[in-house]
Amino acid sequence: MNELPETPGNRLDPWFGSYAARAHGMRASEIRALFAVANRPEVVSLAGGMPYLEGLPLDVIAETMQRLIATKGTTALQYGSGQGEEVLREHITQVVALEGVSAHPDDVVVTTGSQSALDLVTRIFVDPGDVVIAEAPSYVGALGVFRSYQADVVQVPLDADGLVPAELDATLTRLAAEGRRVKFLYTVPNFQNPAGVSLSAERRPQVLEICRRHGVLVVEDNPYGLLGFDGEPMPALRSYDTDGVLYLGSFSKTFAPGYRVGFVIAPHAVRDKLVLASESAVLSPSNASQLAVATYLDTCDWKAQIKDYRELYRERRDALVGALGEHLPSASWNVPKGGFFVWVRLPDGLDARAMLPRAVTARVAYVPGTAFYYDGSGSDHMRLSFCFPTPDRIREGVRRLAGVVNGESELVQIFGTSAQLDPDADDVEGPAPDLA
Amino acid sequence: MTSSAPAPSAPAPSGDPADSSFGPAGSDATDGGPLVVVLSGGLSHERDVSLRSGRRVAEALRSTGIEVIVHDVDADLLTFLRDTRPDVVWPLLHGASGEDGSVRDVLDMVGLPYVGTGPRASRVVWNKPISKAALLEAGLATPDYVTLPQSLFRDLGAQPVLDTIVRRLGLPLVVKPTEGGSALGVTVVARAGDLPRAMVECFAYGETALIEQAIDGVELAVSVIDGPDGPEALPAVEIVADGGYDYAARYVAGETEFFAPARLTAEQATLVSDAAIRAHQVLHLRHLSRTDMILDRSGTAHILEVNVAPGMTEMSLLPQAVAASGHDLAALYRTIIDMALAPVR
Ligand SMILES: Cc1ncc(COP(=O)(O)O)c(C=O)c1O
16 A cells, blocks of 8 residues: 555544543443433333432422522522531531531531532542542542542452451551552441441441551541431541541432532631632532522421431332342342442352343343442442332342343353453443433 | 445335324425434443434434434334324434334334335344345455354353364454444454453343454445435545454544545545445445445455444544545435435335
């Protein structure tokens, strides 16, 4: 071929060479594309983490919103302060008091969901190459934030009682010996996403002592703490240590995620930086949303609503766990005492990622465990959510899933290997936020 | 554009007389353009791609001033079509019922004109081994292959069968599901030891695997559009994907370098155009198609597959070929709509 016409190649993105290094991991995978079917009614989705909002008193909420705009419209629709509305911050101190946190409204920074709090915390603490410690597995959305700030995430195993203190200690000791800079421990102590486990009361002070000894800040992310199915909420890590713990909370799971209202409670020096970081990110969180949530807390029986949610989710957990026992005895799982998720270990040799296309064909969806690991491991697990589908749909979903697992098991037996897909650890493999 | 002999007349819609309740509203559509329904979505593995294709095509058609409704394929499709009475339907469904002919069968049954190939030919193209056999019969080149269902490996034992395949076809091999697109479930296997894993990945998408020789050469896609004097080929698009043209390489902008037109000599360009036109003809394709092939060093164009519903996303190959040809994409889509509206010859 010596008479080639000179035509330039086209990458279909004129800015391909311009992206920041931190954007390089921002690419969707075929796994994520497979979730596209999950919102279709024919598919039982056990994949997403959307709370079930049909239990909310929508008529009452509509009326309060109407009154809010009619009476406080010029405030609600105006810019607000970077730290958030004082009336809401006051309510927040009462909410977190249920978990033993004593906070002053001044310690609270309101954010656009706790997701934005995670972003701000990472922004002010993490330089590229710094280490963040997380649980193995950990919340996919947090891993995405850490990746976008080019952190190096080291994941520490958890068991039925949550993060394992001895492993945490050993990891921090090793990293110190390697001269690595560890900035914080990110932990979801209650009804963890995705593992469903909680950090035991006994381990809470141990984890804090280890972090204090190693000079490592603790970022406690607690959206599910009030959604326990039995007993009282556990004391938050923040209730033991106000200097060493940043507490992240959210109204997404206890009320409604559409308002996008979350918050951080922080020591004052950190709080000052968070407020400035928040102003540069969003100027101010939505005033309309904040006042809406404040009005809801003020005028509705929010504690009764949380109780209703607990009953609803408990029934769904029971449906999921019961169906797993009936249809998937070859797998193993924990029985979460709250929250939204069951973490399932597949029978030996199965790869949850490779199996997902088969699940789509069978019209059931789950999230492969690989989404919850920074290094792409975790393919032997899947996360099942019980928050959105009704108990009947959950049972139907597990029945379909059993067929999928059996089909894949037969295949693995025939070929003596799983597909062992080599995931690109950078790819976005979690479902989109608007996925049921 | 290269053109060749006129296309054989498209197979006429078969079956019962059309149900007139689906016919276009007709008389009241006096304000000019036809009402188009774009079908996209569905429940296949390629739903996401289909939704993207549907949005792009709808946008382009609307820019020509015609009314377009995008609709998913679900249980209320027939009711929707009966209520909407479109003049023409454009099925932009990738995978499963959208490409295997069944949605087209339904459209034929209710007597609605649609863009693209009819159900019988779609069924042939949808199944890669069947279409490969048809291409071979017509004297076109396609990589040597075997087609094997999962049950065969179960009954005869995987290793002996895999050993036989390697002895027969050599290495490297490409393992792919017999149905479906977007490179889903496709693996290039260079070492025999990697074959079992590739088979497991493939069988997660379907019951039967196509295993073919991997051909070394220039990867090309040639789109074909029916014209007044028969099918015409658009300029070939050359694909240079470092890690293989997999799903991410197809749909993440920046991952793949495209050359449109492909870096070919005039002679090579004619050769690949002719191959695509021939494929379009011998498979009885209508309106538009895309043929994917590899041009090897010896100058043979090996056809990998032919598509009756080529992707129409902003990343897809047919729209790139249209741009390279100097045509306006929206105008061309409009021409295709008019073709579908014209009475069947
Ligand atoms: C552990 C965890 N943290 C944070 C979030 C984000 O919640 P928000 O809606 O408050 O941003 C979620 C949502 O799923 C979560 O599971």
